[in-house]
Amino acid sequence: MKAGLFGGTFNPFHNGHMGIIEYVQKKYGLIKIFLIPSSTPPHKPHLNLAPAKDRFAMVKESIKDHEDFLLSDKELIRKGPSFTIDTINEFKKEYGQDINFFLLIGSDAFLDITTWKHKDKIFKAVQIIIMLRGQWNNYNAIVSFIDENISKGYTFNEQDNIFSHKTKQKIIICKVPKINISSTMIRARVKNNESIKDLVPANVEKIIRTKELYK
Numbered sequence: 001m002k003a004g005l006f007g008g009t010f011n012p013f014h015n016g017h018m019g020i021i022e023y024v025q026k027k028y029g030l031i032k033i034f035l036i037p038s039s040t041p042p043h044k045p046h047l048n049l050a051p052a053k054d055r056f057a058m059v060k061e062s063i064k065d066h067e068d069f070l071l072s073d074k075e076l077i078r079k080g081p082s083f084t085i086d087t088i089n090e091f092k093k094e095y096g097q098d099i100n101f102f103l104l105i106g107s108d109a110f111l112d113i114t115t116w117k118h119k120d121k122i123f124k125a126v127q128i129i130i131m132l133r134g135q136w137n138n139y140n141a142i143v144s145f146i147d148e149n150i151s152k153g154y155t156f157n158e159q160d161n162i163f164s165h166k167t168k169q170k171i172i173i174c175k176v177p178k179i180n181i182s183s184t185m186i187r188a189r190v191k192n193n194e195s196i197k198d199l200v201p202a203n204v205e206k207i208i209r210t211k212e213l214y215k
Contacts, residue, residue, distance in 0.1 A: 002029055004129070005091060006104040007036035007075065007084065009183075011049050012208060013059045014200045016181035020131055023176050024104060025068065028129065033104070034091065035059050036072045039082050050213045052076050061203035085118040088125050102172075103128045114149050123150060123168045131176045139173070146171065190214040 006021055013035075021033050037055050049055070056076060063069040074090055075082040084103070091101055103126045105113075110130045113119050122128075130142070139158065146154050146163060154163040154171070161173035181199050189196050191214055196205055208214065 001031045001099050002102065003095075003099045004028075004030045004033040004102050004104045005036060005088065005126070006033055007038055007087065008109075009049055010035075010037050010055050010059050011183050012055065012186060012200060012204055012213070013062050014181050014183060014186055014204070015198070016179040018062060018201075019179050020133075020176045021069070021104065024129060024131060024174060027174065028102065028172075030068075030102065032068055032070055032099075034070050034072050035063065036075055036087060038075045039078075050211075054207060054211055054213060058200075058204045058207050061207065062201045083117045085116075085121050085125065088122065092125070101126045105130055107132045111145060119150070123165075123171070125169070127169045127172060129172045129174050131174050133176055133178045142173065187214040 004021070004024065008017075010017065021035075024030065025033055037052065037059055039052055040049060056071070056073060060071050063071060074087055078086065088101065088103065091099075095101075103122070105128060107130055110128075113122075116122065139156065143154075143156055143163075150171075151165065151168060154165045154168075156163050161175075163171035163173075186196050186199055189199070190208060196208070200208070
């Protein structure tokens with residue numbers, strides 16, 4: 001059984017997140033996708049975040065009608081800095097060999113992966129799906145980045161959009177629909193008292209307004 005691990009600050013979770021993971025789930029036949037709100041990312045300690053309990057609640061409200069999407073608080077309850085490799089190892093320990101996990105990651109986050117702790121272990125632990133939004137034809141940039149920052153020895157199958165390696169897991173390039181919604185945009189619109197209707201689920205907007213987030 002295949003399942004996805006999709007982490008992020010979700011500050012806030014929005015309709016773009018939902019559209020992309022629905023697409024990836026269908027394309028790769030993922031039975032489940034675990035959504036994992038993060039605490040303050042160790043490599044971005046000064047990021048302006050809504051309280052963890054509110055970000056958790058917004059994701060919960062967004063996916064409540066999607067039984068294939070499961071919410072995890074692993075990174076929120078973990079004491080001290082929370083690292084992706086620790087989360088991966090916890091899921092693998094909990095589910096054993098029953099589930100083949102894929103780490104879902106946006107292209108911007110992937111290019112930032114050089115700042116992650118134990119990044120080498122991540123590429124040995126799980127297959128990675130890089131989600132590229134919109135038109136992207138410059139695969140040479142990703143090839144160069146992987147070669148220089150991840151590991152030598154990857155080969156790229158352009159037909160399947162898959163990087164393979166003798167000792168590491170596959171890296172899969174997935175072109176996802178371009179959805180012009182971002183958390184940064186939503187926070188700015190809230191701060192400017194502009195509408196965020198259709199950018200986030202109605203229950204998420206209610207939480208943002210009630211809690212006066214992003215003001």
